[in-house]
Amino acid sequence: MGIVTDKLPGALEKVPGGNVLVTRFDEIINWARASSLWPLTFGTSCCAIEMLMATGGPRHDLARFGAEVARPSPRQADLLILAGTIVKRMAPRLRTLYEQMAEPRYVIATGACTISGGPFIYHSYTTVRGADEIIPVDVYVPGCPPRPEQLFHGLLTLQKMIKEGETIREPGVRRKPVISALPEGITLEDIQGEMKELLVKENVVDVQHAVDKLKWPSGLNEQSSGKSGANESGAGDGT
Amino acid sequence: MTVEVSSLKELVEQASGDDRSPDTQEYFVNMGPQHPSTHGVLRLVLKLDGERVLRCIPVLGYIHRSIEKISEHMNYMNCVHLTDRMDYLSSIMNNWAVSKAVEEAAGIEVNSRIQYIRTIFAELERIQSHQLWWGVLGMDLGAFTPFLYGIRDREVLNDVMEETVGARLTMNYVLPGGLMADIHPNFVHRVKEFIKYFRPKLDEYDDLLTNNVIIQERLRNVGILSPQTAVQYGATGPVLRGSGVAFDLRKDHPYGVYDQADFEVPVGTIGDSWDRYWVRVEEMRQSLNIVEQLLDNIPPGDFLVKKLNSKIKIPEGRYYSQLETARGVLGVFIASDKKDEPYRLHYRSPNFNNLWCLEPMIKGDYIASLIGAMSSLDLVIPDIDR
Structure with missing residues (x-):
């Protein structure tokens, strides 16, 4: 076991003579955040049937990804799945809903309408051309409407972003938004097989991976390479 | 020690002076546009007295995408593709409505194979739509299990249709002058399998929800819509038929090949939420009957009467066409x-x-009944706003 020191938040340090368990709290916190996303039931039009109803059903089952607790209240949700066109009259409400959600909050824009306006991009006097004109979007899932598998692809992309994105030292720092489009020529069996593997892999916290990723400050390296005793100087925090 | 119990009226008078009456005060509540049981972004302004609904004013426009205006800049072939996004649960019927109007106006005759396939797909889509409604009605009334059952069977039917159409929801299958593609070689076989699969499931639906005491209590004698009001307000479909008016375009003005199928139009008695529920569940059985009768008789032929031409021109004038x-x-x-x-x-x-029809249905009733009554209307909001 190790002891928690104050100089490196979340890092466990070697106890002289004992075994070492080194990890980062970031890894565990982000894993927990990514694995229990609570979506807001925000469906404006067609995509809502595919994104919120078909995925909630027994065939596709959003619960496999730990995101099935759909909440109608924004105050209890942390994932906003934009399902359907945003029109100018709805835009202020969407902004309000987003701001009512608790931090950290994530947004997946599904469907062509929320990405660019989709089929309603030309000659429409009401459609907002892309939801990112109103709120920041993390993952774009294209399609009209996307298949439920495609939403899962987007959800896994978001989970990956969450796991590698925010840290305790740099709260609020996110990865840039990505488009989560399925590659061309991929079959349903491929997706399902890939997801099966991912579900096993992604639901295990890889401590060794966390250790490898952790950039040790120089002081700690010296300490681990033979110098005894607790580090009193406190030198070398900050990666 | 004794406690003096005074009446509520006295308490209120003591607390608030003479100008306040002990009666409850009327107040307004906004329901929506973000609400789990308005099925989208419908906003209802409710004037309440306690829990009684005095007025129920729908406020629209939260998903108005100006489909009609966009269509003015598109040719008739392209107009069809926007209609899937209106009533997305009956997208093939929406496609068919525009195609039918264009065909009638431009004088395009389609062969009977096309009509057969259109009719079969329309009925399959009707079943699919009612399956989803059935599940969501259960969820609105507080039971999550029906939702799982409804979606389970919907996915089975979705697979059958997806094999031919290529899309799960916005199908874009019917075009002016024919269909997007011919039916898949497996289609007839798989639909037959589905009918065999789904008939016993309808009995399961009855066991789970129709014969459930709680559901009956919440739907019976709630949201009564008289036939006069229904006709006055221009209600159609299961809402009108639930009120006892046997008006069905499939029967009264047959289009497609509905005249070759033998089916009944289920009609309610008093027009409460229960009648509308029963009409829809019964319609699923009738749709299965129609599909079963037509399936073996699909004649050979082309799936498109002539080569796809985006320059369909319609003679000057005004045309109206309708379907169910x-x-x-x-x-x-x-x-x-x-x-x-x-x-x-x-x-x-x-x-x-x-x-x-929601306001005349629910006036003076409890707000909890409003949810069940609204669910029995089976609203799709993008179809209202367009």
């Missing part, structure tokens, strides 16, 4: 000025008229 979707009569009005684009394209959507 899963929610009622969808009318398509085309005003043409001899160009390949419509001068004006207007949809008479069934949900818009059905929505306004």
Whole structure:
């Protein structure tokens, strides 16, 4: 076991003579955040049937990804799945809903309408051309409407972003938004097989991976390479 | 020690002086646009007295995408593809409505194979739509299990249709002058399998929800819509038939090949939420009957009467055509000025008229009954706003 020191938040340090368990709290916190996303039931039009109803059903089952607790209240949700066109009259409400959600909050824009306006991009006097004109979007899932598998692809992309994105030292720092489009020529069996593997892999916290990723400050390296005793100087925090 | 119990009226008078009466005060509550049981972004302004609904005013426009205006800049082939996004649960019927209007106006005759396939797909889509409604009605009334059952069977049917159509929801299958593609070789076989699969499931639905005491208590004698009011408000579809008016375009003005199928039009008695529920569940059985009768008789032929041409021109004039979707009569009005684009394209959507029946249905009733009554209307909001 190790002891928690104050100089490196979340890092466990070697106890002289004992075994070492080194990890980062970031890894565990982000894993927990990514694995229990609570979506807001925000469906404006067609995509809502595919994104919120078909995925909630027994065939596709959003619960496999730990995101099935759909909440109608924004105050209890942390994932906003934009399902359907945003029109100018709805835009202020969407902004309000987003701001009512608790931090950290994530947004997946599904469907062509929320990405660019989709089929309603030309000659429409009401459609907002892309939801990112109103709120920041993390993952774009294209399609009209996307298949439920495609939403899962987007959800896994978001989970990956969450796991590698925010840290305790740099709260609020996110990865840039990505488009989560399925590659061309991929079959349903491929997706399902890939997801099966991912579900096993992604639901295990890889401590060794966390250790490898952790950039040790120089002081700690010296300490681990033979110098005894607790580090009193406190030198070398900050990666 | 004794406690003096005074009446509520006295307490209120003591607390608030003479100008306050002990009666409850009327107040307004906004329901929506973000609400789990308004099925989208419908906003209802409710005037309440305690828990009683005095007025229920729908406020629209939260998903108005100006489909009619966009259509004025599109040719008739392209107009069809926007209609899937209106009533997305009966997308094939929406496609068919526009195609039918264009065909009638431009004088395009389609062969009977096309008509057969269109009719079969329309009925399959009707079943699919009612399956989803059935599940969601259970969820609105507080039971999550029906939702799982409804979606489970919907996915089975979805697979059958997806094999031919290539899409799960917005199908874009029917075009003016024919169909997007011919039916898949497996289609007939798989639909037969589905019918065999789904008939016993309908009995399961009855065991789970129809014969459930709680559901009956919440739906019976709630949201009564008299036939006079229903006709006055222009309600159509299961809402009108639930009130006891046996009006069904499939029977009264047959289009497609409905005249070759033998089916009944289920009709309610007093027009409460229960009647509308029963009509829809019964319609699923009738749709299965229609599909079963037509399936073996699909004649050979082309799936498109002539090569796809985006320059369909309609003679000058005004045209109106209508058909029965899963929610009622969808009318398509085309005003043409001899160009390949419509001068004006207007949809008479069934949900818009059905929505306004909510206030006469629910006036004076509890707010909890409003949820069940609204669910029994089976509203699709993008179809109202377009």
